[in-house]
Amino acid sequence: MNNFSNIRLEENNKEAIITIDRPKFLNALNQKTLEEIDSVFDVLSENNTLRGVVITGGGDKAFVAGADINEFLNVDRDNAKQICENGHKVFSKIENFKVPVIAAVNGYALGGGSELALACHMRLATKNAKFSQPEVNLGIIPGYGGTQRLAQLIGKGKALELMCTAEMISADEALNLGLVNYVSENKNDMLSKASEIIKTISRKAPKAIENVIKSLNAKYDESKDGYKTEIELFSECCATKDFVEGTKAFLEKRCPDFKGE
């Protein structure tokens, strides 16, 4: 039994759903919630049958309406750095998680909430979802990786426009920009879509999925050469039993039975 107070974790063998659950504050990320998100990924990393994770918001109104503004009054130049670094550490853990993490955005994804979604590998949204980086309204900038990840996803010009105007965009606009992968009618449909994606992924070789994530992330890591990383990780896959199984299954015209070995 996990002792979380601001998030909920449901696990059903291959899929885990994390719900950020502070609906009274529109699921705003205070430091405790960030700590719990950090811990829950440590818990999930021990689960070897896991094939996908979904992060969503509790209640109907918000995914996450940003960092918790109540905590801002105590922020100064000195502790701001520590707060940002901590957020970066947690979101980077999500981005580098071994199985795909899907943000299921119901309602507002603002500031740190949008950045949380950006750190996930894919984003689904309900029709009523709204995205914004409104930090400039408070005299600050996105501090949990948003300036980098938003530009990676939608390009520099549009990312700058959204961050400088603090404009709030709809799910359909986010879809057009490539910020979200799919828009669903309601939360149930969105969670079904997320499960469907995870089911599809769970039929593939786990090492191949893990290495796709690692290789793609290397593109955005200045300390790595993405092409060299791809060669390394491709070779690593070729040393697995699942590679032999996948190849044999194709030649024998049957479905592969991947064991994650």
Ligand code: COA
């Ligand atoms: N931090 C802390 N509390 C927050 C919050 C945040 N980021 N966002 C919303 N809340 C709280 C509100 O203070 C309010 O609390 P109250 O009921 O005790 O007054 C409650 O959540 C509901 O929000 P409310 O503003 O009444 O709802 P609304 O429907 O009128 O507006 C938003 C919704 C999301 C547009 C508005 O809450 C908002 O702009 N939030 C701040 C977004 C933001 O700037 N985030 C980035 C921070 S860097």
